[in-house]
Every structure is written in structure tokens, then in C-alpha cells.
Amino acid sequence: MSQWKQIQQLEIRLLEHVDYLYDDNFPMDIRQGLAGWIESQDWDSAVNDESMASVLLTNLLSQLEKVRTQEQNFLQRHNMKIIQQQLQRKYTTNPTAMSRVISTCLKEERRILASACTQEQGALEKSLQN
Amino acid sequence: MSQWKQIQQLEIRLLEHVDYLYDDNFPMDIRQGLAGWIESQDWDSAVNDESMASVLLTNLLSQLEKVRTQEQNFLQRHNMKIIQQQLQRKYTTNPTAMSRVISTCLKEERRILASACTQEQGALEKSLQN
Numbered sequence: 001m002s003q004w005k006q007i008q009q010l011e012i013r014l015l016e017h018v019d020y021l022y023d024d025n026f027p028m029d030i031r032q033g034l035a036g037w038i039e040s041q042d043w044d045s046a047v048n049d050e051s052m053a054s055v056l057l058t059n060l061l062s063q064l065e066k067v068r069t070q071e072q073n074f075l076q077r078h079n080m081k082i083i084q085q086q087l088q089r090k091y092t093t094n095p096t097a098m099s100r101v102i103s104t105c106l107k108e109e110r111r112i113l114a115s116a117c118t119q120e121q122g123a124l125e126k127s128l129q130n
Numbered sequence: 131m132s133q134w135k136q137i138q139q140l141e142i143r144l145l146e147h148v149d150y151l152y153d154d155n156f157p158m159d160i161r162q163g164l165a166g167w168i169e170s171q172d173w174d175s176a177v178n179d180e181s182m183a184s185v186l187l188t189n190l191l192s193q194l195e196k197v198r199t200q201e202q203n204f205l206q207r208h209n210m211k212i213i214q215q216q217l218q219r220k221y222t223t224n225p226t227a228m229s230r231v232i233s234t235c236l237k238e239e240r241r242i243l244a245s246a247c248t249q250e251q252g253a254l255e256k257s258l259q260n
Contacts, residue, residue, distance in 0.1 A: 019208050028208050039234055074138055078149050078158050 004035035007109055010116055017112050025090070026101045028081050034063050043106065046099035053095035060098075061087065134165035137239055140246055147242050155220070156231045157213050164193050173236065176229035183225035190228075191217065 008019055022028040029036065038060075046053040061084060067079035091098040137148055152158040162169065163256060168190075176183040198210035221228040 015204060019211070022208065023212060028205055032205050064135055074145060075162050078152065081149070082153060 001037055002035045003109055003113070004031060006113055010112070014092045014112055014116055018109065021108050024086060026098075026105055027086070029079060029083060030060075030064065031105070033067055033080075038102065040107070043099045047096055050096055050117055053099040054080070057087070057091055057095040057098055063126035077098055101119070131166050131245070133169055133239055134161060136243055140242070144242055144246055148194050148239065151235045154216060156228075156235055157216070158193065158208060159213060160190075161235070163197055163210075163241055164190070167193055168232065169236070173229045173233035177233055183229040185222055187217070187225040187228055206207055229239070 007015075015025050018023070022031060039060075042052075046056050064080060064087075068077055068084070071077045071080060085125070087098070119128055137145075140148070152161060171186055171189075172182075173186070176186050193212060194214050194217075198207055198214070201207045201210060217228070
């Protein structure tokens with residue numbers, strides 16, 4: 001199961017933490033639309049490697065272009081175009097910033113998932129002791 | 131049929147004109163989510179009436195809040211929250227600007243619909259003459 005699918009199964013209280021991770025710097029539409037692709041890229045290394053970060057930005061934009069041209073829904077297609085323009089404007093001259101944002105989001109998601117797991121384990125042990 | 135439903139039935143060439151009307155100043159998600167409500171408000175008068183524009187902004191935000199709390203989908207709920215924050219930040223101190231943007235968008239949509247109608251009529255007359 002992708003990390004993003006696991007995230008969506010969290011209880012609302014924890015989902016609110018995820019909510020705060022996403023804004024214009026990394027729109028949640030992209031996180032959801034390209035979940036598998038995003039999780040399979042090495043954002044951590046790209047944070048300190050500008051040429052790698054630049055390739056990742058180009059690839060992300062072409063993944064988005066592919067999704068946009070296949071999208072039948074007018075509103076979704078429009079939103080994809082807006083996001084492509086936003087990312088291009090924001091990161092073309094500073095691609096490592098995008099890698100940093102995505103790397104941080106993915107790490108934070110893993111931290112939230114781990115804390116959910118620890119809480120569940122704690123509750124399970126408590127119920128076994130009683 | 132709401133104006134927004136008519137818009138969505140336009141051919142792609144004309145939809146592209148509509149596409150350019152919407153950005154962060156008036157996100158298309160709101161245009162679609164509150165289509166009927168938006169079309170029933172008097173934005174034209176509010177452009178020159180700050181207190182009326184302020185009431186319309188408050189009402190728009192509470193309409194959005196209602197839609198957001200009823201929304202089951204995590205991504206849609208998140209996007210609604212981001213849009214609420216954007217609008218609040220952008221228009222609280224200048225509500226007539228929002229009325230002007232919405233008024234202009236609705237007028238432009240009507241112009242695009244009218245031009246589509248004229249083109250259809252022209253094509254129909256031509257086919258009747260042949």
C-alpha cells in the first residue's frame with residue numbers, strides 16, 4: 001500500500017496534522033495524483049544536488065502534463081494547469097527548494113504514521129493487560 | 131439550467147477562454163461548488179457598495195464553510211480550507227475587489243455563451259441556405 005493510502009486511513013485527529021503539511025508550496029492535488037511516482041523518487045539526495053533536483057522538477061512537470069492531457073473533467077484539468085504554472089514560477093530558478101519541501105512532507109507523513117502505530121500498539125497492550 | 135452548466139457544454143476552443151478567467155483571485159472550485167448561489171447574488175451593485183460587498187464576502191465564506199464541513203473527501207476538504215484562507219487574506223480589507231472579480235467573470239462567461247450562440251445560429255442559417 002502506498003504511504004499516501006496509509007495516510008488517508010488515519011483518524012481525523014492525525015489527518016489534521018497532514019492537512020498542515022500541504023499548501024501552495026506542494027499542493028495536495030499533486031501528492032494524491034502522483035502518489036506512487038512521488039514516493040519512488042530520491043528527494044532526500046536532490047536536496048543537496050541542484051542538477052538532480054532540476055531533473056526531478058522537469059520530470060514532475062511532465063508527469064503532471066501527462067495527467068492533465070488525459071483528464072476529462074474541465075475543473076480538474078484547469079486546476080492541474082494552475083498548479084503546473086505555480087510550480088514552474090516557484091521552483092525553476094530554485095529546484096532544490098522543491099526537493100526540500102517534498103522530502104520534508106514525506107518524512108513528516110512517516111513520522112505521523114509511526115506515531116499512529118505506536119499509539120495503536122500501546123492501546124492493544126493495555127487491552128491485553130486488562 | 132445554471133450559467134455554469136451551460137458553460138461546461140461549450141466546445142473545447144471556447145472552454146479555453148473560460149479557463150483564463152479563473153485563478154487564485156476567484157478559484158474555479160468555488161465557481162463550480164457554489165454555482166447557483168453565486169449566480170443569484172448581485173455582484174454588480176456590490177462593486178460600488180463596500181458594506182454590501184463585505185456582507186457578500188462573509189456569506190460566501192460561510193457557504194464555503196458549510197460545503198467544507200459536509201465534504202467527506204479529505205483532499206476536497208483540504209482544498210476548501212486553503213481557498214477559504216486565501217479569500218480571507220486577499221479580500222477582508224478590500225471586499226469590493228472580490229465583487230469586481232466575480233462580476234467580471236460572470237459577465238465574461240455570458241459574453242462567451244452569447245458568442246457561441248451567434249456562431250451556432252450562423253452555422254444553422256448557412257446550412258439552411260445550402
